[in-house]
Amino acid sequence: xxxxxxxxxxxxxxxxxxxxxxxxxxxxxxxxxxxxxxxxxxxxxxxxxxxxxxxxxxxxxxxxxxxxxxxxxxxxxxxxxxxxxxxxxxxxxxxxxxxxxxxxxxxxxxxxxxxxxxxxxxxxxxxxxxxxxxxxxxxxxxxxxxxxxxxxxxxxxxxxxxxxxxxxxxxxxxxxxxxxxxxxxxxxxxxxxxxxxxxxxxxxxxxxxxxxxxxxxxxxxxxxxxxxxxxxxxxx
Numbered sequence: 358x359x360x361x362x363x364x365x366x367x368x369x370x371x372x373x374x375x376x377x378x379x380x381x382x383x384x385x386x387x388x389x390x391x392x393x394x395x396x397x398x399x400x401x402x403x404x405x406x407x408x409x410x411x412x413x414x415x416x417x418x419x420x421x422x423x424x425x426x427x428x429x430x431x432x433x434x435x436x437x438x439x440x441x442x443x444x445x446x447x448x449x450x451x452x453x454x455x456x457x458x459x460x461x462x463x464x465x466x467x468x469x470x471x472x473x474x475x476x477x478x479x480x481x482x483x484x485x486x487x488x489x490x491x492x493x494x495x496x497x498x499x500x501x502x503x504x505x506x507x508x509x510x511x512x513x514x515x516x517x518x519x520x521x522x523x524x525x526x527x528x529x530x531x532x533x534x535x536x537x538x539x540x541x542x543x544x545x546x547x548x549x550x551x552x553x554x555x556x557x558x559x560x561x562x563x564x565x566x567x568x569x570x571x572x573x574x575x576x577x578x579x580x581x582x583x584x585x586x587x588x589x590x591x592x593x
């Protein structure tokens with residue numbers, strides 16, 4: 358009987374290997390047997406297949422949130438060794454041709470849906486993207502009292518002196534997290550895709566929660582490098 362993956366290894370796998378087809382480093386594989394490494398690789402492959410499938414299913418709904426999130430799942434992985442918010446150097450990675458079309462549709466249909474517009478901001482903020490810029494402007498218009506959109510804009514020197522004029526800083530993090538978890542839970546893995554659990558008995562809602570948190574950590578936070586650079590000695 359093949360060994361089951363430990364819960365910590367499973368958490369790493371479900372948190373990192375979401376549908377970008379990314380092949381993440383196997384955690385501490387030097388301490389694993391050949392059978393464990395093979396099982397972990399199979400789980401990673403199953404994860405990639407699962408997220409690729411549900412990306413297409415989400416996009417088929419034609420709804421802006423689903424289209425934006427499908428583009429996240431089918432998009433390129435974050436740059437190797439990237440930190441949240443995309444502060445690492447970007448790398449040229451081939452992109453699924455469906456991603457641009459899904460993002461265009463999501464942008465055209467997002468309208469006054471704040472969450473749909475925020476979902477369009479996921480990914481590397483330094484990559485030129487007209488849909489991202491449009492979504493950011495819509496969010497700013499919908500919530501002019503919210504400082505969070507300015508963090509995603511990256512122009513810290515322009516807004517930092519007037520930061521006190523904003524009434525709040527709300528990235529709608531938990532709203533995003535709950536929506537992503539629900540979206541994943543509504544598309545549970547099929548029998549062949551359950552290899553992603555590495556033999557562990559994981560409830561669907563738990564797996565969805567772990568994966569949602571990992572996706573959020575990878576692509577949903579703004580880069581703060583320009584803010585740090587704008588806070589010079591005089592500001593300190």
